[in-house]
Amino acid sequence: MVGAQEQGLKLLVPRSGVSIYAIRVQMALAMKGLAYDYLPEDPRCKSDLLLASNPVHKTLPVLIHSGRPVCESLIIVEYLDDAFPGNGASILPADPYRRAVARFWAAYVDNKMFPSSIGILNTANQQERADKVEETLAAFGLLEAALAECSKEGEAEAPFFGGGSIGFLDIALGCYIPWFEAIGRLAGVPPFLDAARTPKLAAWAGRFSAAKPFIALLTAVDKVEEYITKVLYPKWNVAVTASN
Ligand SMILES: N[C@@H](CCC(=O)N[C@@H](CS)C(=O)NCC(=O)O)C(=O)O
Structure with a gap:
């Protein structure tokens, strides 16, 4: 593990500990074996350091490397791969086409799959909710097919994207x-990563969740549920009960 002081790495993250985007960066730092100063922030009361480091979006996480800020979680992951090529395995595929495909699906997950699934919890009535569930299941179905394509190694299918x-x-x-598990539970729908509907993704999720050092970084589902109901959608239970 390379020391935080030696590399001058600081990571500004939301103090809730449930941030998808912060955890993603922590996963990349773990893959690279890099230590860093962990600086928890209150997103409702942004520090001067955050505002100066990410004046455009003012969002977390932000990585500060030797005093220079890098923003947006996927860009930070790519930056770590570029800036520390000698540390651990490469995060991005070596082949330019595979890199492009991996970036395409990563953007799809952020811009389509997640908004669609969390959107289920923000629907006004049963019909809207059923439509959102259908849209979400279709989005998972497309990624299921992509997993088979991305993970092809020679003739055999590899275990990871x-x-x-x-x-x-x-x-x-x-x-x-x-x-995804917390949203499924709160919405009262079967798990999105389901062995019958999306067997490859479900098996992938099992392998990923069991892999070190990722186990330790994945937030407990109960904690995510609590965050969604108390912070993101405090009125959600009331709204759903009323529309049922
Ligand atoms: N696209 C951004 C999303 C970051 C994001 O939404 N961060 C949340 C915390 S998880 C945030 O800073 N929210 C505070 C705000 O939007 O003002 C990324 O990938 O880094």
Whole structure:
């Protein structure tokens, strides 16, 4: 493990400990064997350091490397891979085409799969909710097909999106595992990562969740549920009960 002081790495994260985006960066830092100063922030009361480091979006996480800020979790993961090529295995695939495909699906997870699934909890009535569930299941179905494609190694299917070992798309998606489970539970629908409907993704999630050092970084599902109901959608239980 390379020391935090030696590399001058600081990570600004939300203090809740449930941030998908912060955990994603922590996974990349773990893969690279890099130590860092962990600086928890209150997103409702942004520090001067955060505002100066990410003046455009003002969001967390932010990585500060030797005094220079890097923002946006997926960009931070790529930066770590570029800035520390000698540390551990590469996070992004070596092949340019595979890199492009991994980036495409990582953006899909952030921009389509997650908004669609969390959107289930923010629907006004039963019909809207059923439509959102259907949309979410379709989004998972597309990723199921992509997993088979991305993980192909020669003729055999590899265990991870990154091939034989965990890579960019694995950590981009892996940090959502407890969130998808919590959303499914709160919405009262069968798990999205279901062995019957999306067998490859379900098996992948099991492998990812059991892999060190990721086990220790994945947030407990109960903690995510509590965060969703108390912080994100405090009125959700009332709204759903009323519309049922
Ligand atoms: N696309 C961003 C999303 C970051 C994000 O939404 N961070 C949340 C915390 S998990 C945040 O800072 N929220 C406070 C705000 O939006 O003001 C990334 O990947 O880093």
